[in-house]
Amino acid sequence: MSAAGVLFSPIRIGGTTIPNRIAMAPMTREFSPGGVPGADVAAYYARRAQGGCGLIITEGMAVNAAGAHDGPIPLLYQSETIEACRAIVSAVHGAGAKIMPQLWHVGVQDSPTEVNPLTVKQKPRRVGPSGLLGTGEPGGDALDENGIADTIADFARATHAARMAGFDGIEIHGAHGYLPDQFLWDRTNLRSDRYGGDAKERTRFVIELIRACRAAAGPDFPIVLRFSQWKSFDYEARLADTPQELEAILAPIAAAGVDAFHCSTRRFWERGFTGDRLTLAGWARKLTGLPTIAVGSVTLENDFKHDKTEDSGGIAESASRSRDVEDVAALVERGEFDMIAVGRAMVANPDWANLVAAGHTHRLRPFTRDLLATLD
Ligand SMILES: Cc1cc2nc3c(=O)[nH]c(=O)nc-3n(C[C@H](O)[C@H](O)[C@H](O)COP(=O)(O)O)c2cc1C
Structure with a gap:
């Protein structure tokens, strides 16, 4: 087995076996007019599956209108979107990979402008735990308890929709300062009711969310939770300063x-x-x-927020770097983590996994922003 061989062993997540340790990281692409992904989106994901990637985690898909990012992203609460997802799933399965949609609610973290005018006629108000952005500025309305219950129900409905569309599990976007993260973080959750309080108490929303999604998922349908310390507008932010604080957050969420x-x-x-x-x-x-x-900068020199000043939509270009493959494989081998997600490098190299498997990492192409202009 080559150094990278360990990356090509299967792994079980919940009731699903992923054929290898390589995931495509979730990346919003905004190629779904009216919130409905078409044949081009299906082909885009299928190319990465054909390229050897074991698990596709899709771009964020909105669970409801209030939580939808502004651009033409998939709106998973629409029946025509669920139908369109069947074609994506079938194309990816046909190439031997697994696929999970990322369920996304932006909370207050997005410009409160028009959402997909083709499908949503009225612009919804942004909502979050306290209506505040991490900067302390107002970003929308604070959810009341009914609003929280409705939002959780929308995530559960999206989980059910994902199952009906044939996906292999779901990933909940609980990272980067979006809604679940807004509840976890002390700078965006200033509530004095049972959804606020200390780090452990602030997990209540996410715990209820996971429980509801689990009920909709059934016991075997995998639920992945994405979380992060950093926020899209604050790279130094932290949810937890110590492993003990991280445990107080993750242990009850895991148990949910x-x-x-x-x-x-x-x-x-x-x-x-x-x-x-x-x-x-x-x-x-x-x-x-x-x-x-x-995840993060795999086979790339620059991290994806490397140069914030460029007119880049916040996404940095990068030369490729092949030596990471051995490092990733060593970390998987010693049990540091189980899978690696590849973002920009897999946009640039649909065949990333096959190149790595063949030991052809020197052929990896760099990531340039023009690649985001099309769905190749
Ligand atoms: C164009 C683009 C869109 C992204 N959209 C999402 C998203 O919808 N959800 C998410 O959790 N992360 C998103 N990310 C972050 C990626 O999942 C990943 O964490 C990040 O790109 C770092 O990985 P990389 O260095 O391999 O690119 C996006 C990144 C890029 C480049």
Whole structure:
């Protein structure tokens, strides 16, 4: 077996076996007019599946109108979108990979402008735990308890929709400052009711969310939770300053019915906390005993927020770097994490996994922003 061989062994997440350790990271592409992904989107994901990737995690798909990002993203609460997803699933399965949609609710973190005018006639108000952005500025309305229950029900409905469309599980977007993360973070959750309080008490929303999705999913349908320390507008932000604080957050969430954690960092090798070599994914695995997915700058020189000043929509270009493959494989081998998610490098290289399997990492193409202009 080559150094990278360990990346090509199967892994079980919940009731599903993923053929290898390589996931496509969720990436919003905005090619779904009216919220409905077409044949081009299906072909885009199928190309990555044909390229050897074991698990496709799709771009974020909205669970309801209030939580939908502004651009033409898939709106999973529409019946025509669920129908269109069947074609995506079938194309990806035909190429031998598994696929999970990422369920997304932006909370207050997005411009409160028009949402997909083709399908949503009235612009919804943004909602979050306290209506506040992490900067302390108002970003929308604070959810009342009915609003929280309705939002959780929308996530559960989306989970059911994902099953009906034939997906192999779901990933809940609980990272980067979006709605679940807004409840977890002390700067966006200032509630004095049972959804607020200390770090453990702030997990209530996510726990109820996971329980509801688990009820809709049934026991075997995998639920992955993506979380992060950093926020889209604040890369230094932290949910937890110590492993103990992280455990207080992740342990009850894991017990609620999560099958794996996707630990979003910008550089997969970085330590989660000072004073110990474990990465965030390593800590999550150690603290919960669940499989974890690591991510960030795999086979790339620059992390994806490397140059914030460019007119890039916040996405950095990068030269490729082949030596990461051995490092990732060594980390999987020693049980630091179970899977690696590849973002921009898999946009640039639909055949990323096959190139790695063949030992042709020197052929990996760099990531350039023009690649985001099309769905190749
Ligand atoms: C174009 C683009 C869109 C993204 N959209 C999402 C998204 O919808 N959901 C999410 O959780 N992360 C999103 N991300 C973050 C990626 O999943 C990933 O964490 C990040 O790109 C770092 O991985 P990389 O260095 O391999 O690109 C996006 C990244 C890019 C480049």
